[in-house]
Amino acid sequence: MDSSNLSPAVLADIAPAGAHAPKASSISSGYSLDKKSADIYLHRVSTSDLVEPDPVEETRVTEFLLRRKAKVDPDAIATKRSVFDDPVLAKHYWPKDTYENRHRFDPDARWTYREEQAIVRKIDWRVMFWAAISFSALNLDRNNLGAANSDNLLGDLGLSTDDFNWGNSIFRLAFLCAELPSQMVSKRLGPDRWIPTQMCAWSVVTICQFWLSGRTSFFVTRALLGFIQGGFIPDLILYLSYFYTKYELPYRLSLFWMSSNLCSIIASFIAFGVLHMRGVQGKAGWRWLFLVEGIITLVIGITTFFQMPPSPTQTKAWFRPNGWFTEREETIVVSRVLRDDPTKVGAKLCMFEDFVVIALFSQGDMHNREGLTLKRLWTAIWDYDLWPIYILGLMFGIPTGPPATYLTLSLRNLGFDTFHTNLLTIPSSVLGIISMFGITFISERVNDRSFVAMAQDLWGLPFIVAIYCLPVHPNQWLFFGLTTALLAYPYTHPIQVAWCSRNAGAVASRTVNASLYNMFVQASSVIYSQIYRTDDAPRYRRGNRVLIAISVVNITILYPGTKLYYIWRNKQRAKIWDAMTREQQSEYLTTTKDVGNRRLDFKFAH
Known part of the structure; x- marks a missing residue:
């Protein structure tokens, strides 16, 4: 031999x-x-x-x-x-x-804590930092509609708030429909190629919004943006998983989503400056805003082609001859x-x-240029043990969604001008960074998902009730204070993304499970974009009653029910597993064809 x-x-x-x-x-x-x-x-x-x-x-x-x-x-x-x-x-x-x-894989490799910490810091700066910038580019182009609304976009295009709602619904539906196709393209081309391609494509569409002319063009650009941006987040998380362990990634994901809030702060300052261009060459300020932000994200997208190597062992290139490692x-x-x-x-x-x-339970995993198979897709879809988390993804964001979407419109209606409106969106973003970091840290340290993830709805409920009780013509600063406090909620989406991934078990299906979860989150956006209606303006009392009811259902039924379900499932499996002898357990582990969370020794996190 x-x-x-x-x-x-x-x-x-x-x-x-x-x-x-x-x-x-x-x-x-x-x-x-x-x-x-x-x-x-x-x-x-x-x-x-x-x-x-x-x-x-x-x-x-x-x-x-x-x-x-x-x-x-x-x-x-x-x-x-x-x-x-x-x-x-x-x-x-x-x-x-x-x-x-x-x-480069070596089972005999040994390394020290000092070496590992130095490498993780390098990955944070080389990989995570640019991933956060890329995610910020997504949010810059995805969320600039609010700033444009503060400069009378709807009035200039002859649109009603119901048209605005339909524009948001079209965007979210297109975003949702693109989730799985984007994942399949990403696995075939590699996220290092597909992610910057997406960024450049949606930047061009954002720039084209400079020439919006009415309802039809508004709906078309909303659909194109949603379809191109759909799948970007799971694609980027998949790429990060090439570099981080499962215990390191949740904390990085919290930073990932905190960058979204930081981007909102920067976007508010950009909007404050660019919207002053109203009248330049006879164009509205919001047109210049789309143009400037589209150019910014296009530059980031082109740069991403050079900042995103395919894998840890493929960092060398003609423009980076020494590589990263x-x-x-x-x-x-x-x-x-x-x-x-x-x-x-x-x-x-x-x-x-x-x-x-x-x-x-399998003969090797996929490489970074191998597409997802229909069998893997089908297995992931019919993993009923993840359905409770999908339902939470559908419901948890509804109570806080409409107040966030209508923030700039509501502030304008209360008498704040265009420029003060954009600056007044900053405090809630700053407070949101703090609360998101805190809730993610607590979740990982106490190893709880169900009750900690419920914090977003627990936080929001009293403020929604207070806003509902305001008079028809409230004090503008009182409304601003309550809305800012509401939107400073601890965003629990990163917790639930990591929760879904952990309970999936099999890596081969985790990207699909993450996409499915995110599709339910996007479906949530489709639902809440229709809750505040024109005939309910300007106080949206009927809409706020709906938000209060959904908050109560989430807090009293869905989150406790999900925790009880996973406790029951763990006990059900433990009863079988514990009844087996050590030899039977060893035989099962060696011969079973069960995969991921189908295995008897798998424990669901809750």
Whole structure:
């Protein structure tokens, strides 16, 4: 048998007693264990020298409050044990030959906490920072309609507020319909190509809004923007998953959505300046706003082609000859991500004392240029255990949606001028950054999803009631204060995106599950865009009664019901699992064809 492909650690294991074996290095360069060579193993390998994986058990609130941060030696080994430490089963989960990072994956790689932290910081600056800028470009073009409304866009085009509602509905419907097709294109072309292409395309449409002429052109550009931008968010999250572990990503997603609020603040200042151009060449200020913001995002989109490498091992290019990472750093980035989540190459781990027993449920995962199959799509759609989260995605944003959409129109109706209206949108964005960060941090530390995600509706309900009770002609500053407090709600969408991903289990379907969840969120926008109607203006008392009723349903039924459902499902599986002997459990883990959250040992987060 040819042993040229075996690592030093492997050679040490198979060497005859007393024979000399090469000493294992901290990282083996060009390591490549093929499945044929892996067949030599007939025993499990102890992994007691590795760090235990992060615990998956529920963390009590009291433990969070009393916890003290443990001191870690920065030069200690940070490598966590995984399926790839079991030479008997590792061959089943080995990256396929087409996997673009395969040449840098090394199961014998060891790295320290100091090295890992330095690499994560580099990824934050190189990858996450530009992802936030790209997301800001989306929000700049997606949310500029509010600023345009403050400059009499509806009046200039001869539109009513009902036409405005239909424009929003058309945008959201097109956005929703593009979610899954965009995911399939992204998996075929690669998000590094598809994301900047989307950005450039929607920027051109935004620029074209400079020439809007009436109702038809307004609806057409709304539809085009929605269809091009649909799928952008799941595409970008998929790209981030190439670099981050599942425990690092939720916190980064909170930063991801906080950048949206920061973008809103910057957009308000841009609108304040550009809208002063009303009358230049005889054009309205809102026309110049679309033109300027479209040019800004087009520049960002073109730059993104050069700022988004296909993968951690493909960062070198003619304009970046040295790349972002050294060979050692590439090995660490790839190995730590696959170790953290073996399902990215088709595995799910279960710990038994000092050994790893892993169950086979697929023969390798997709590479970054491989499209989604209809079978994977169908499996993801009919995963009924995720339907409760989809329902929450449909309902949770409705109570706060109409007040946010109509903020600039309401402030103008109360007597604020164009320029003060745009500046008055800033406080709620600033407060929203703080509340979003706080709620995401609390959710991860107490390991709760259901009750923490309910915070958005709990926050909003009393303010919606207070706005409903205002007189027909309220004090403009009192209305501004209540609306600002309402829109400072802790945005729980990042929590629920991560919740959906975690409860999906199988990575091959997570991108589809994320898209499905986001489709329900977009459907929510379609619903709430029709709640405030022209015949209910200007106080929208009927609409606010609807918002109050939906808030109560969310708080008292949907969120508690979802938590109880997942508790029941976990108990149902635990009853079967705990009744099995250790040998039966091992046999099940080795032979089962159940995948992701279909497996008996899978626990739903709630």
